[in-house]
Amino acid sequence: MLTQERARHLAKAIKAFPILGSVSADDLVRLVTMELGHPGILDGFQEKGDIRTKATAPATILHIVSGNTAHAGLQSLVRGLLLGARNRCKIPSCGLPEIAQFQENLPGELAELVEIESDLPEDWLREADAVIVFGSDETVRQVRKKIRPHQKFVPHGHRISFGILFDDLSAKAAEDAARDVSVFDQQGCLSPHLFYVKAPSGSEAAAFAEQLAEAMEAFNRHTPRRALTSEEANEIMHLRSGYRFRAASDPSVRLWCSEDTTDWTVVYETDPAFAISPLNRFVFVKPLPDDLALHLRPVRAHLSSICLHPFSETEAVALSLLGASRICPLGRAQEPSLFWHQDGSASLAPLVDWIDLG
Template sequence: METELIEAYYVPESIKLTDFRQESIQVKGRKYTVKYPELTAEHIEEIGASLQANRKDYLAQLTTNEVVDKIDQAIQLWLNPNYRLRRIADALIPAVTGYDQDMVRLELKRYMRTFRKKELLRFLDEEFDQPAILDDFRPRKSGGMSRAYGPNTIFHLFSGNVPGVQLWSLIMGLLLKSAAIGKTSYSEPLLPALFLQSLKEVDERLADAIAILPWKGGTESLDNMAVNWGEAVIVYGSNKTVAEIRKKTPIHKKLLSYGHKISFAMIGKEALTADHYSDTLHKLAEDISIYDQQSCLSPQCVYVEQDGVVSPKQFAQGLAAELSRYHKKRPRAKLTGEEAMSIQNFRNEHSLKSLQSQKTAVYSSKDDTAWTVIYHEEPSFSGSPLNRSVHVYAVDRLEEVADHFQQWESYLQSCGLAVEPARLFSLANILGAAGVNRFSPIGEMNRAKPGWHHDGGFNLMELVRMVDLERDLEYGLEKYDSDVE
């Protein structure tokens, strides 16, 4: 059987790693050998020095538009379904993560489109009135001039639950002309490394300002060396991971952290009419099922308004049926014993409540934990054990739901809405004040657009350092011009 070697890492050409471990994966009659480096703190130090030199000599000399053009060229490669590295990703990422192959293929295609040139230009314009401020001093409306400098180096620490999220962070760093070390998780180390190989095909000198390195989370010597190397640190993961990295990051360094968040959906009675009901259910089931709710953008709670053509309880029953159909088309990934037990405990807890009161009902897959819907007649707010497990709460008016969010403000992320246009801004104002930072249509909850304010903040602006030339300085220096009148 033919075997293809895949490197689950990327380092500059000047770096020669010697110690590796390998893992064999067989997909549809084809065998792949995935190669992982065995790393030490000394490796991180050597790689970091090479990245800094490469940035200084090349990346820092490029204009922002030149960087955008090169990223776009790499992305265009991925938009070809027959591109070799895309075909490898389509085959191996489902094998490594357990996610359905068609789901990965479709979501990866959609995700890559968000990094085309036109989208990156929108992203830059969203954060800077004039993106050229990243290249040179530009005039300010109030007088004087300013320039934005990105950090020389960024350490990115990635979680591995959602394929592709790493690219957002890496591309953000490239736009700031920052060298980067990306620490990937063994649960999904492939896509960032494959993308860097694509970037190398376009411009090897640009790619060699980034290293992609997988290592076991919590490896103190490697984590400490990488944190010390980065002028800025960006961390994705559980609140525990974020807290551990925050303790290691000196106070003078910029730290962006993206920890545990909970998203939810709201279904107005106007979306429960005979002509909208079925489509609403279908799109909501997709929001819940994509990447098995591992994204912080996936809904864990659904609030359904009374007085529609169907009741909230009927809606919960319909959602259960739709999740069952979706599972047959795109099965959920296999769970660990701990994850399966968490869902079983979730079901048992609410099954007991359903025996005590008709205000709770449990609808779930038989003989497995593929999907679970818990119906509540009385509204509240709670997270779920994920993996296609969701609460459905009946409410009289959606505008009253924010009362249940008070103690959860720091955990709120996105809200999917299906309401009439006249209610949009009143709900957005109420929920925005309660802590929600993004609103999207049902069916698009997992597909944040370029330029969105991740967790309510900026992306590039959070990392740059602004340098100002004051207006009086400009005028004051005129007297030193030898040709001044």
């Protein structure tokens, strides 16, 4: 099957998955062109400088996919299929039904290129020509140890995202912020942990935190968070309790949270230090400090996205030196484009090999 045809089938299958956004067959072919230089480069030799060259996909790609982030797993599978590789997907033991649902939407010839297991068969790792892993740094470390020299390895470890809001602290902005935090219960690397807010005064920044709390509550009413393990709930309970203690004696700290549950938590504090969430819809709001880069230093190596509001290219370019690999509009954190560079890397190019003629 040629690239164009694979792209057509994939675009059709993608339609059933709104989280992947609107993707046409042309978009997929454009991705091939953009990353590999020619729309037919996987199908035959094409001119490049004074040689002719062809990209060859890895025969087998192993995708080790983490839980609760169907988006990343599906995008990875789409890329593998677009290249024409055989794709073995190791899904988490807690399940990721979207991968099998996607497979069902493919025509036989492409569906046959997909295998899914929740326990990693020993030979899968050995037989893979390329291994893509999504998960914690520890998961990445464990897999990396088993990678052999000839295997291509694409790790996507722990990442952190946050937001920056300039002045327009509207209810709509709070709603967008709540969506970015709440979708996937903050399990994904694109989920913001913290919003830095530039406001004329601290009380306006705190007022935004209160608006965000209302929006978190509203989101939770229509899309409840999944149930937590005791340990996850305990982390939230304990951190909340610590902030409640502080808030009682320190007016620079305020806390809003769901009643009688751990469903969502918003903490406002004036301390500009980057705060990392215990996840599961726990978010911080802080006034934007002048020396933001300094406060990002401890997490710089882990930065993924900055959700910017209002989004403008000028502002986004100004923020592009902070270490994040993506600056996106607030409310769109969880919908990266098909063309995005995940963790700052190309998505198809690192997977292929080249054969040159001449």
